[in-house]
Amino acid sequence: MRITAAIALLAATLAAVPTHAQTLLDRCAAATCKARLTPEQLLGETQVLIRDKRYDEAKVLLAALSKIPELRFETRYLTGMVAAATGDNQTAADEYKAILANDPSQTRVRLELAKTMLAMGKPQSADRQFRIAQQDDDLPPDVARTIRTVRNIIRSRRAWxxxxxxxxxxxxxxxxxxxxxxxxxxxxxxxxxxxxxxxxxxxxxxxxxxxxxxxxxxxxxxxxxxxxxxxxxxxxxxxxxxxxxxxxxxxxxxxxxxxxxxxxxxxxxxxxxxxxxxxxxxxxxxxxxxxxxxxxxxxxxxxxxxxxxxxxxxxxxxxxxxxxxxxxxxxxxxxxxxxxxxxxxxxxxxxxxxxxxxxxxxxxxxxxxxxxxxxxxxxxxxxxxxxxxxxxxxxxxxxxxxxxxxxxxxxxxxxxxxxxxxxxxxxxxxxxxxxxxxxxxxxxxxxxxxx
Incomplete structure (x- = not known):
């Protein structure tokens, strides 16, 4: 299906994630450890776990991060990513919408929401999010080209x-x-x-x-x-x-x-x-x-x-x-x-x-x-x-x-x-x-x- 291909194309374009060091969980795997982490360090540990697709472990750290008001944006975003990766698209969409409701200028979040809408079989909603994201002059050229391609696919398949x-x-x-x-x-x-x-x-x-x-x-x-x-x-x-x-x-x-x-x-x-x-x-x-x-x-x-x-x-x-x-x-x-x-x-x-x-x-x-x-x-x-x-x-x-x-x-x-x-x-x-x-x-x- 062309819509499936569109999701894969967009995911590949957005998937570049920097490489991080080994997590604290790995370093402590063979021993009992106690550590004091700053909220930023805990966030970094969570990002590495998500990169490595260790979603159950990431959820535990996200639960802890959710109690830190200063990191509400990052926690919601990562929670959405984990939900989308584990097939819970509705939770992912809810998290992304909550972010955009408070700050509609977050283009990366809007692109993730659009990708989630496609996965949920809602191409009209996805196209609306893509259209808004497309107006960001700071989009990298490859991302802008991908959005245009995906929007063309959506329009050609849109039924009602x-x-x-x-x-x-x-x-x-x-x-x-x-x-x-x-x-x-x-x-x-x-x-x-x-x-x-x-x-x-x-x-x-x-x-x-x-x-x-x-x-x-x-x-x-x-x-x-x-x-x-x-x-x-x-x-x-x-x-x-x-x-x-x-x-x-x-x-x-x-x-x-x-x-x-x-x-x-x-x-x-x-x-x-x-x-x-x-x-x-x-x-x-x-x-x-x-x-x-x-x-x-x-x-x-x-x-x-x-x-x-x-x-x-x-x-x-x-x-x-x-x-x-x-x-x-x-x-x-x-x-x-x-x-x-x-x-x-x-x-x-x-x-x-x-x-x-x-x-x-x-x-x-x-x-x-x-x-x-x-x-x-x-x-x-x-x-x-x-x-x-x-x-x-x-x-x-x-x-x-x-x-x-x-x-x-x-x-x-x-x-x-x-x-x-x-x-x-x-x-x-x-x-x-x-x-x-x-x-x-x-x-x-x-x-x-x-x-």
Whole structure:
């Protein structure tokens, strides 16, 4: 099996261990001995025993070392090595994760964890650890080459992925309504101010939320695979008036042109329910490409074209096209920054609802000490519409749109594999037509698991 070969390749690359002198146990084998060892000397004795594969004896010394707080890192690391060498991969993984939770910059530990994940039959988890380790600029060239080789093997063999979360979602605007109290409408050329009914204003609420993201990759030829992706998210509020659910499915081929460049094309179908009714159906296609510039830099591009069938209003029927360009760079061993640009065009049945939008995104995320994962991002865009809405204005609508999102996860706590996470997102629209000005803050407090 190629994954087995990958484990052997990585183990051989990481296996260089300096030669030490004979242990105290050997020197005292023929006599009764008493010795006083410093913690550092005891650690050295343990390393020699592990080098010589005398694991039962090493465990005795590790038990003694575990009582020395100053050597907690070394003890955990060596305990993980002994556990992995004796087939107790779960204990090894737990020890390595404990180290990384306190200090995510320990690249050697991360590589050992990745190797252990491979041995446990968890290639997706291993690939994630390899990807982070690969961003260390101080990696020896031979280790960096080995990681690239192993990651290529994992990607070629990876079969499936599944991410699940569930929790609660407080929201300041569950109906995505205007933040205006009054609007001005035109009666001919005469402006008339009107006070909005309470039902037209923003309404807050808290619902139960959950999401599922699943992927299947089936190799069909050398460098080619079929991709199947399912993404769904939903929030259930009291009653059904504002329940919101979205399901999207995509399927199509992916081809790796070189070790650094891959392309894909997928057919896409999506459906959204709001208030208990189907509001939109979409069918279309998306094309993507990803280029790895170096171990710390990569570029991605995507084109998405869909036909929309709007069940709530035929004026919103039509086509939607989008293009995305992103750049990611590792700014440290555990932090990745991203920069993106996007353009979107809606060709809908009504010109007043057809629009062009251009914008950009900026973000950073990664791992912090104490088992904390985080991500922060911001978006700004400009949208202009093709024709005016005579009820509100003689000029076409123009919007400035702003968004921000922050998320935190805490991997140290696990309940049946689920860890707590939270996110907050803010979106506001400053529109030339006051009725379309919105303001919304959404929270999600969830338990999440990544298979």
């Amino acid at each position: 992925s599944l991410d699940v979360d569930f929790g609660i979602a407080p929201d300041t605007n569950i109906n995505n309504a205007t933040d205006a109290s009054t609007v001005t409408v035109l009666f001919g050329s005469i402006p008339i101010p009107l006070t909005l009914d309470e039902k037209a204003k923003a309404r807050s609420g808290t619902g139960e939320t959950g999401s599922i993201s699943a992927g299947l990759r089936l190799p069909v030829a050398d460098r080619m695979a079929m991709l199947f992706d399912l993404d769904s998210i939903g929030t259930n509020y009291a009653g059904s008036d504002y329940d919101d659910y979205l399901v999207q499915f995509a399927a199509g081929p992916s081809y790796r042109i070189t070790d650094r460049l891959s392309v894909s094309g997928q057919a896409v179908g999506a459906q959204r329910w709001f208030g208990g009714d189907v509001v939109t159906r979409q069918v279309g296609t998306k094309l993507g490409a990803q280029l790895t510039l170096s171990d710390s830099d990569q570029i991605g591009a995507q084109i998405d074209l869909r036909k929309t069938d709007a069940k709530f209003d035929p004026a919103y029927d039509g086509w939607q096209g989008s293009a995305y360009l992103s750049y990611e760079r590792a700014v440290s061993k555990t932090l990745v920054a991203s920069l993106g640009a996007f353009a979107r065009r809606d060709w809908l049945a009504a010109d007043a609802y057809s629009s062009k939008e251009y914008g950009g995104t900026l973000g950073i995320g990664g791992e912090l000490p104490l088992g904390i994962n985080f991500a922060v991002s911001g978006t700004v865009s400009r949208a202009t519409y093709d024709a005016p809405m005579p009820l509100f204005s003689v000029e076409p609508r123009k919007d400035w749109r702003y968004g921000a999102r922050a998320s935190l996860g805490y991997r140290k706590i696990r309940v049946l594999g689920f860890s707590p996470s939270m996110s907050v997102s803010y979106a506001t629209t400053d529109s030339s037509v006051r009725y379309y000005a919105t303001d919304r803050t959404r929270f999600r407090f969830t338990l999440a698991r990544y298979f």
